[in-house]
Amino acid sequence: MTTGAPTPTSPARPRRSRLRGFLPLGVAAWLVLEIWLLTVVADAAGGLTVFLLLVAGLVLGSVVVKRAGRRAFQALNEALQRGGTPERGGNELMMLGGLLIMLPGLVSDALGLLLLIPPVQKVVGRLAERTFDRKLREAGAGSFGDAFQQARIHRPDGKVVQGEVIRERPGDDEPQDPRPPLTR
Secondary structure: OOOOOOOOOOOOOOOOOHHHHHHHHHHHHHHHHHHHHHHHHHHHHOHHHHHHHHHHHHHHHHHHHHHHHHHHHHHHHHHHHHOOOOOOOOHHHHHHHHHHHHOOOHHHHHHHHHHOOHHHHHHHHHHHHHHHHHHHHHHOOOHHHHHHHHHHHOOOOOOOOOOOOOOOOOOOOOOOOOOOOOOO
């Protein structure tokens, strides 16, 4: 038995953001730029120099990430001993800088080294915090729950199955037969 509610003719899809549309293109352009710069440096200085630059970036980046992680862990331990929350110390941006240095490429190395400079960390940290706060205010109350509700109701093909469950009560006119086993 159905409720008689009309089925939607075409599901209303949320509009994709521009960032999601251009992100693959941006990543591809970044990779092409990194490879091109590595070949230019290899032509000018030799392949061994490029290899040593990549290994040095990997080692330096891992040292930076390890140091920032150690500092963050110490700050967490001290805050837990005090009974409070850890203070913001810029360890997140140092870790991001270390990861960028670890990536093979000269542009990512330059961006990673920039993130290790304290004034740049302060500016980027304030900008990221403002952006995060603005996005959080724009989201409004309950938007996550609404997204979960929409994902739970609609099937992937956009159709919504509407219906009614009718259960028979024992004691009706028909005798109750035992149900067959589920596995055979």
